[in-house]
Amino acid sequence: MSASHRRPVPLAKAYRLLNHGPTVLVSAAHDGQRNIMAAAWAMPLDFEPPKIAVVLDKSTWTRQLLEASGTFVLNVPCAAQADIVQTVGSTSGLELTRDQGHDKFQAYNLQTFSGELIDAPLLEGCVAWLECRLLPEPGNHERYDLFLAEVIAAHADERVFSDGRWHFEGHDSLRTLHHVAGGHFLTIGDAIDGKTLAP
Secondary structure: HHHEEEEOOOOHHHHHHHHOOOOOEEEEEEEOEEEEEEEEOOOEEOOEEEEEEEEEEOOOOOHHHHHHOOOEEEEEEEHHHHHHHHHHOOOOOHHHHHHOOOHHHHOOOOOOOOOOOOOOEOOOOOOOOEEEEEOHHHHHHHOOOOOEEEEEEEEOOOOOOEOOEEEEOOOHOOOOOEEEOEEEEOOOOOOOOOOOOOO
16 A cells, blocks of 8 residues: 555444454564464454553463554554465464564565554555554453554555545455454444334
8 A cells, every 4th residue: 555545534433343243453663573373353442532452372482572562553464464464373473583584574575564653563555553552461461362452543544544434435455454354354344334223
């Protein structure tokens, strides 16, 4: 995605970037090291200030970096990135760093850009990005692998998100991904508007 399509999203509307349940890519950085992983379990929690929840297994390198830095990014990938999502979700950044001396971004030639407020890399080509500050809840982290965070900056591709709404018509390659299992994804469908029923 060209930077010319990237626009800030008001924090009051940031929850809408995740409200439809897309698979996300979590990126984190600390002390000169960085990583990115896929996460199917992420959701918005609140409007003001906007908060999110994401589940991150204890064994992941991204989780270690996130806990050390206290910040991370939720990148919202699109259909054109299904292979990237599958790859970064099924490989270990810690093993790449240890065994080959480079991270997932280098290994798979992933292009990034800098966010507004945190050091974690934002992945080019996604349709939305949420810069997050960790809300320390050690009990939740240890017991449930559940991480809560405040969204402190948000951005989206204006071709498919503007005025607080997703609109994918005419942009099938930019539709968000929804993980089913075993490397199988669905893409978001077409929008419909519901009407309130009269009593």
